[in-house]
Amino acid sequence: MVDRQLAGRGITDERVLAAMRRVPREHFISRRQHGRAYDDGPLPIGCGQTISQPYIVALMLQHLCLTPASRLLEIGTGSGYAAAVAAEIVAEVFTIERHGQLAAQSRERLAQAGYGNLHVRHGNGYRGWPESAPFEAILVSAGSLEVPAELVDQLAPGGRLVIPVGTARYDQRLLRISKSADGEVHTESLDYVAFVPLVDARAVGPSPD
Ligand code: SAH
DSSP states (O other): OIIIIIGGGTOOOHHHHHHHHHSOGGGGSOGGGGGGTTOSSOEEEETTEEEOOHHHHHHHHHHTTOOTTOEEEEEOOTTSHHHHHHHHHSSEEEEEESOHHHHHHHHHHHHHTTOTTEEEEESOOTTOOGGGOOEEEEEEOSBBSSOOHHHHHTEEEEEEEEEEEEEETTEEEEEEEEEOTTSOEEEEEEEEEOOOBOOOTTTSOSOOO
16 A cells, blocks of 8 residues: 555655554454455545545645654544554644544544554534644644634644645645744645535534534
Protein backbone atom coordinates (compact mmCIF):
# COMPACT_ATOMS: atom_id res chain seq x y z
CA MET A 1 0.00 0.00 0.00
CA VAL A 2 2.70 2.48 1.02
CA ASP A 3 4.99 1.82 -1.96
CA ARG A 4 2.33 1.63 -4.64
CA GLN A 5 -0.51 3.89 -3.48
CA LEU A 6 1.45 6.52 -1.56
CA ALA A 7 5.14 6.80 -2.53
CA GLY A 8 4.21 5.79 -6.10
CA ARG A 9 1.83 8.75 -6.31
CA GLY A 10 4.07 11.45 -4.96
CA ILE A 11 3.80 11.24 -1.17
CA THR A 12 7.33 12.16 -0.09
CA ASP A 13 6.98 13.10 3.61
CA GLU A 14 9.07 10.41 5.32
CA ARG A 15 7.23 10.85 8.62
CA VAL A 16 3.88 10.19 6.93
CA LEU A 17 5.20 7.19 4.98
CA ALA A 18 6.77 5.66 8.11
CA ALA A 19 3.61 6.23 10.18
CA MET A 20 1.44 4.61 7.52
CA ARG A 21 3.74 1.59 7.43
CA ARG A 22 3.29 1.20 11.20
CA VAL A 23 -0.52 1.54 11.56
CA PRO A 24 -2.49 -1.60 10.58
CA ARG A 25 -5.56 -0.31 8.67
CA GLU A 26 -7.46 -3.56 9.34
CA HIS A 27 -7.54 -2.62 13.04
CA PHE A 28 -9.93 0.24 12.14
CA ILE A 29 -12.53 -1.63 10.05
CA SER A 30 -14.97 -4.46 10.73
CA ARG A 31 -13.85 -8.07 10.44
CA ARG A 32 -16.12 -8.42 7.41
CA GLN A 33 -14.00 -5.87 5.51
CA HIS A 34 -10.59 -7.29 6.45
CA GLY A 35 -9.92 -8.68 2.99
CA ARG A 36 -10.22 -5.13 1.62
CA ALA A 37 -8.13 -3.40 4.31
CA TYR A 38 -5.41 -2.28 1.87
CA ASP A 39 -7.71 -1.51 -1.08
CA ASP A 40 -7.08 1.78 -2.81
CA GLY A 41 -10.31 3.47 -1.69
CA PRO A 42 -12.66 4.36 1.16
CA LEU A 43 -14.62 1.60 2.99
CA PRO A 44 -17.91 1.72 4.93
CA ILE A 45 -17.57 1.96 8.74
CA GLY A 46 -21.25 2.19 9.75
CA CYS A 47 -23.53 5.19 10.46
CA GLY A 48 -23.37 5.99 6.71
CA GLN A 49 -19.71 7.04 7.08
CA THR A 50 -16.41 5.84 5.57
CA ILE A 51 -12.75 5.32 6.45
CA SER A 52 -10.85 7.53 3.99
CA GLN A 53 -8.74 6.24 1.12
CA PRO A 54 -5.15 5.72 2.40
CA TYR A 55 -3.77 8.09 -0.26
CA ILE A 56 -6.09 10.90 0.87
CA VAL A 57 -5.06 10.44 4.53
CA ALA A 58 -1.39 10.62 3.49
CA LEU A 59 -1.98 13.63 1.24
CA MET A 60 -3.80 15.63 3.92
CA LEU A 61 -1.19 14.82 6.57
CA GLN A 62 1.61 15.73 4.14
CA HIS A 63 -0.03 19.11 3.44
CA LEU A 64 -0.06 19.77 7.22
CA CYS A 65 3.80 19.54 7.39
CA LEU A 66 3.67 17.81 10.80
CA THR A 67 6.58 17.67 13.23
CA PRO A 68 7.00 15.73 16.49
CA ALA A 69 6.28 18.99 18.35
CA SER A 70 2.87 19.61 16.67
CA ARG A 71 -0.46 19.35 18.46
CA LEU A 72 -3.15 18.33 16.01
CA LEU A 73 -6.95 18.72 16.03
CA GLU A 74 -9.04 16.47 13.79
CA ILE A 75 -12.73 17.01 13.06
CA GLY A 76 -14.35 13.71 12.05
CA THR A 77 -12.66 10.80 13.86
CA GLY A 78 -14.70 8.19 11.96
CA SER A 79 -12.81 4.90 12.30
CA GLY A 80 -9.89 6.52 14.15
CA TYR A 81 -7.42 5.55 11.41
CA ALA A 82 -6.23 9.05 10.42
CA ALA A 83 -5.99 9.99 14.12
CA ALA A 84 -3.78 6.94 14.77
CA VAL A 85 -1.49 7.78 11.84
CA ALA A 86 -1.22 11.38 13.09
CA ALA A 87 -0.54 10.19 16.65
CA GLU A 88 2.51 8.28 15.33
CA ILE A 89 3.99 11.60 14.16
CA VAL A 90 2.89 14.44 16.47
CA ALA A 91 3.02 15.15 20.21
CA GLU A 92 -0.73 15.14 20.84
CA VAL A 93 -3.94 14.49 18.88
CA PHE A 94 -7.41 15.83 19.74
CA THR A 95 -10.18 14.30 17.61
CA ILE A 96 -13.95 14.88 17.60
CA GLU A 97 -16.72 12.65 16.18
CA ARG A 98 -20.43 13.46 16.17
CA HIS A 99 -21.68 9.85 15.95
CA GLY A 100 -21.61 8.42 19.48
CA GLN A 101 -21.21 4.88 18.21
CA LEU A 102 -18.17 5.74 16.07
CA ALA A 103 -16.62 7.89 18.82
CA ALA A 104 -16.95 5.06 21.37
CA GLN A 105 -15.62 2.45 18.96
CA SER A 106 -12.60 4.48 17.88
CA ARG A 107 -11.83 5.49 21.48
CA GLU A 108 -11.69 1.79 22.38
CA ARG A 109 -9.60 0.83 19.34
CA LEU A 110 -7.11 3.65 19.89
CA ALA A 111 -6.75 2.81 23.59
CA GLN A 112 -6.22 -0.86 22.67
CA ALA A 113 -3.51 0.20 20.23
CA GLY A 114 -1.83 2.00 23.14
CA TYR A 115 -1.98 5.65 22.05
CA GLY A 116 -1.52 7.68 25.21
CA ASN A 117 -1.26 10.98 23.30
CA LEU A 118 -4.73 10.90 21.78
CA HIS A 119 -8.03 12.33 23.04
CA VAL A 120 -11.39 11.37 21.47
CA ARG A 121 -14.43 13.56 22.10
CA HIS A 122 -18.04 12.79 21.17
CA GLY A 123 -19.68 15.93 19.82
CA ASN A 124 -19.99 18.36 16.96
CA GLY A 125 -16.53 19.63 16.05
CA TYR A 126 -17.66 22.43 13.73
CA ARG A 127 -16.57 24.96 16.33
CA GLY A 128 -13.38 23.11 17.21
CA TRP A 129 -12.00 22.36 20.68
CA PRO A 130 -11.37 25.84 22.16
CA GLU A 131 -10.16 24.67 25.62
CA SER A 132 -7.15 22.91 24.07
CA ALA A 133 -6.39 25.50 21.34
CA PRO A 134 -4.21 26.69 19.71
CA PHE A 135 -3.17 23.83 17.41
CA GLU A 136 -0.24 23.79 14.98
CA ALA A 137 -2.30 21.53 12.71
CA ILE A 138 -6.04 21.15 12.09
CA LEU A 139 -7.37 18.36 9.87
CA VAL A 140 -11.01 18.38 8.79
CA SER A 141 -11.87 14.86 7.62
CA ALA A 142 -15.29 15.74 6.13
CA GLY A 143 -16.42 18.05 3.31
CA SER A 144 -17.58 21.52 4.39
CA LEU A 145 -19.54 24.25 2.64
CA GLU A 146 -17.19 26.88 4.04
CA VAL A 147 -14.15 27.24 6.28
CA PRO A 148 -15.44 27.50 9.88
CA ALA A 149 -14.06 30.76 11.33
CA GLU A 150 -13.63 29.16 14.78
CA LEU A 151 -11.17 26.65 13.33
CA VAL A 152 -9.04 29.43 11.81
CA ASP A 153 -9.14 31.20 15.21
CA GLN A 154 -7.87 28.02 16.91
CA LEU A 155 -4.86 27.76 14.59
CA ALA A 156 -1.51 28.64 16.22
CA PRO A 157 0.74 31.23 14.54
CA GLY A 158 2.75 29.25 11.96
CA GLY A 159 -0.01 26.59 11.89
CA ARG A 160 -1.94 24.97 9.02
CA LEU A 161 -5.54 23.88 8.50
CA VAL A 162 -6.42 21.37 5.76
CA ILE A 163 -10.10 21.12 4.82
CA PRO A 164 -12.17 19.85 1.88
CA VAL A 165 -14.59 22.60 0.80
CA GLY A 166 -17.35 22.40 -1.81
CA THR A 167 -21.07 22.31 -2.42
CA ALA A 168 -21.37 18.72 -3.69
CA ARG A 169 -19.94 15.36 -2.60
CA TYR A 170 -17.94 15.02 -5.82
CA ASP A 171 -17.05 18.68 -6.26
CA GLN A 172 -14.77 19.54 -3.34
CA ARG A 173 -11.42 21.26 -3.27
CA LEU A 174 -8.83 20.56 -0.61
CA LEU A 175 -7.84 23.93 0.89
CA ARG A 176 -4.84 24.72 3.06
CA ILE A 177 -5.13 27.74 5.31
CA SER A 178 -1.81 28.86 6.79
CA LYS A 179 -1.38 31.36 9.60
CA SER A 180 1.89 33.30 9.60
CA ALA A 181 3.88 34.05 12.75
CA ASP A 182 2.20 37.48 12.91
CA GLY A 183 -1.29 36.02 12.49
CA GLU A 184 -1.85 36.71 8.78
CA VAL A 185 -4.02 34.09 7.03
CA HIS A 186 -3.24 32.71 3.56
CA THR A 187 -5.40 30.22 1.61
CA GLU A 188 -4.19 27.79 -1.06
CA SER A 189 -6.36 25.59 -3.25
CA LEU A 190 -4.86 22.11 -3.60
CA ASP A 191 -6.40 18.89 -4.97
CA TYR A 192 -9.93 17.75 -5.94
CA VAL A 193 -11.39 15.33 -3.34
CA ALA A 194 -14.69 13.61 -2.36
CA PHE A 195 -15.61 13.43 1.34
CA VAL A 196 -18.77 12.66 3.33
CA PRO A 197 -20.29 15.97 4.48
CA LEU A 198 -19.15 17.92 7.52
CA VAL A 199 -22.26 18.59 9.54
CA ASP A 200 -22.82 22.25 10.26
CA ALA A 201 -23.01 23.18 13.95
CA ARG A 202 -26.06 25.38 13.36
CA ALA A 203 -28.13 22.94 11.27
CA VAL A 204 -28.03 19.92 13.58
CA GLY A 205 -27.59 19.34 17.32
CA PRO A 206 -24.37 18.05 18.84
CA SER A 207 -24.80 14.39 17.89
CA PRO A 208 -27.39 11.98 16.50
CA ASP A 209 -26.69 9.13 18.96
N1 SAH B 1 -10.69 10.38 9.48
C1 SAH B 1 -11.71 9.38 9.36
C2 SAH B 1 -12.66 9.70 8.23
C3 SAH B 1 -14.04 9.71 8.73
S1 SAH B 1 -15.30 10.24 7.61
C4 SAH B 1 -11.09 8.00 9.25
O1 SAH B 1 -9.85 7.91 9.11
O2 SAH B 1 -11.81 7.01 9.32
C5 SAH B 1 -15.79 11.75 8.37
C6 SAH B 1 -16.36 11.68 9.76
O3 SAH B 1 -16.71 13.01 10.13
C7 SAH B 1 -17.64 10.88 9.89
O4 SAH B 1 -17.47 9.86 10.85
C8 SAH B 1 -18.69 11.91 10.36
O5 SAH B 1 -19.64 11.39 11.28
C9 SAH B 1 -17.82 12.97 10.99
N2 SAH B 1 -18.40 14.32 11.08
C10 SAH B 1 -19.08 15.00 10.13
N3 SAH B 1 -19.41 16.24 10.57
C11 SAH B 1 -18.90 16.34 11.83
C12 SAH B 1 -18.88 17.38 12.80
N4 SAH B 1 -19.45 18.57 12.57
N5 SAH B 1 -18.27 17.14 13.99
C13 SAH B 1 -17.66 15.95 14.24
N6 SAH B 1 -17.65 14.92 13.35
C14 SAH B 1 -18.24 15.12 12.16
